[in-house]
Amino acid sequence: MGIPVFRGTFGPAQAERLLWRAGFGPRRGDVARTAKLGLAGAVRSLTRPGTETLVGPEPHDEKGNPLAPFDAWGHDHLWWLDRMVRTTTPLVERMTLIWHDWFATSNDQVGSQELMIDQNNLFRSKALGNFSDLLLSVTQDPAMLIWLNGIENRKGAPNENYGRELMELFTLGADRPGGYTEDDVREQARSFTGFRADWSDSLGRYTNFRFDPKRHDTGTKTVFGKTGTFDYTDSCKLVLQHPNHASFFVGKLWSYFVPAAPDTATMNALCAMYAASYEVQPVVEAILMHPAVYTGPAMVKPPVVYNAGLLRALGRGIDTSDWVWLGDEAGQRLFYPPNVAGWDDTRWLDTATFRGRWDIANYAFMTTSRSEKARVPRTAAKLYAAALASSGSPHVSAGTDKLLRAYVSAALADAKETWEQEQYPPLIFNALRQLVAVTPDFQTS
Numbered sequence: 001m002g003i004p005v006f007r008g009t010f011g012p013a014q015a016e017r018l019l020w021r022a023g024f025g026p027r028r029g030d031v032a033r034t035a036k037l038g039l040a041g042a043v044r045s046l047t048r049p050g051t052e053t054l055v056g057p058e059p060h061d062e063k064g065n066p067l068a069p070f071d072a073w074g075h076d077h078l079w080w081l082d083r084m085v086r087t088t089t090p091l092v093e094r095m096t097l098i099w100h101d102w103f104a105t106s107n108d109q110v111g112s113q114e115l116m117i118d119q120n121n122l123f124r125s126k127a128l129g130n131f132s133d134l135l136l137s138v139t140q141d142p143a144m145l146i147w148l149n150g151i152e153n154r155k156g157a158p159n160e161n162y163g164r165e166l167m168e169l170f171t172l173g174a175d176r177p178g179g180y181t182e183d184d185v186r187e188q189a190r191s192f193t194g195f196r197a198d199w200s201d202s203l204g205r206y207t208n209f210r211f212d213p214k215r216h217d218t219g220t221k222t223v224f225g226k227t228g229t230f231d232y233t234d235s236c237k238l239v240l241q242h243p244n245h246a247s248f249f250v251g252k253l254w255s256y257f258v259p260a261a262p263d264t265a266t267m268n269a270l271c272a273m274y275a276a277s278y279e280v281q282p283v284v285e286a287i288l289m290h291p292a293v294y295t296g297p298a299m300v301k302p303p304v305v306y307n308a309g310l311l312r313a314l315g316r317g318i319d320t321s322d323w324v325w326l327g328d329e330a331g332q333r334l335f336y337p338p339n340v341a342g343w344d345d346t347r348w349l350d351t352a353t354f355r356g357r358w359d360i361a362n363y364a365f366m367t368t369s370r371s372e373k374a375r376v377p378r379t380a381a382k383l384y385a386a387a388l389a390s391s392g393s394p395h396v397s398a399g400t401d402k403l404l405r406a407y408v409s410a411a412l413a414d415a416k417e418t419w420e421q422e423q424y425p426p427l428i429f430n431a432l433r434q435l436v437a438v439t440p441d442f443q444t445s
Contacts, residue, residue, distance in 0.1 A: 020445030023090025025309030046091040054086040059318035074324030084308035095127035104342035119143040128281040142209040154215040163188030171239040187221040191235040246271040298444035303330035313392025330356025361437035370426035387432040
């Protein structure tokens with residue numbers, strides 16, 4: 001049985017959902033252009049992009065200074081947010097974010113923005129490539145070696161952190177029938193022995209990451225019932241060959257694009273596709289063409305996706321460092337996932353983090369807010385249309401549309417005096433843009 005493909009109308013609403021799920025939302029004109037491509041053309045334009053370029057003004061802080069992502073506080077977050085805003089290959093950037101969450105590594109322990117950005121560039125370079133290659137590269141990545149104590153894992157004193165998380169969070173999943181055992185964890189830890197690095201007092205960080213054969217346990221190990229003198233390359237192959245890997249990989253990858261689990265037939269077909277080569281691109285293409293993307297439930301946008309999407313819609317670049325603390329307030333600071341399991345997508349919207357989203361919208365519109373004397377339409381219908389267009393013309397549901405129109409009409413009706421009739425419309429325009437950006441329609445895709 002083949003993998004189902006969406007056969008319904010691929011119009012503006014479907015194109016907009018695709019651009020949010022597989023990227024960071026549309027720029028002006030993107031929805032119409034994407035809809036004209038049809039489903040297959042639209043998906044392939046994302047999964048098979050040309051060379052990336054960054055479109056728009058160079059990022060800077062509020063003083064006009066260029067970013068210093070290796071050194072200045074928060075500039076790593078701004079550097080990556082800028083790529084999300086300006087990229088012409090949004091799915092590659094979205095996959096980079098997915099891998100950052102999948103192989104969650106935090107600078108809280110790594111202590112080097114440079115190493116974290118190096119890891120980020122690794123994710124970007126292999127975004128839609130081969131998962132086997134990605135896994136092997138992540139295993140040797142300096143930031144990961146620090147994060148999960150790989151440089152402390154040596155013969156005679158094995159450290160189990162990476163071997164455990166490799167299986168539990170990265171490749172197999174925990175507590176599944178036919179899964180791994182504690183003995184497998186211990187034996188995997190022995191297989192991963194041998195990496196080391198040097199501490200530099202002058203730099204205040206580790207340097208010269210390498211594999212040292214003298215630190216590697218060359219003895220016989222037994223993993224998943226197989227015996228051999230395994231090293232880290234063998235261990236990466238063993239987890240990929242495990243019967244639980246394909247279903248874990250497909251289920252986890254699917255969850256980044258669709259909030260409801262795939263049906264059994266879809267899961268089996270995607271697993272067969274993936275297991276044949278470990279290639280990511282065809283699996284992502286199949287998911288993005290699946291009916292569940294377009295007919296299934298709405299999905300809450302992660303805070304940085306929401307932030308980047310607002311800026312893309314407004315045509316605004318990175319011009320302030322406020323996005324760092326605003327991201328924190330909304331629950332997502334790039335390069336600082338809460339733990340090795342990554343961010344909990346079920347907690348993107350709560351009474352604490354929603355305030356952060358409100359503030360992100362407020363700051364996004366701040367540079368283009370209308371003064372009390374600004375010329376804006378004076379009738380409810382035209383004022384509503386102008387505010388929506390100024391917000392990037394996002395799709396709004398019939399229910400939301402009705403409520404927003406009622407708000408505009410009621411607010412204009414309150415303007416009794418001449419001065420109120422002059423000053424209220426610009427204020428209503430500003431308020432309406434803020435309300436559009438915090439509606440359930442805009443918070444989800």
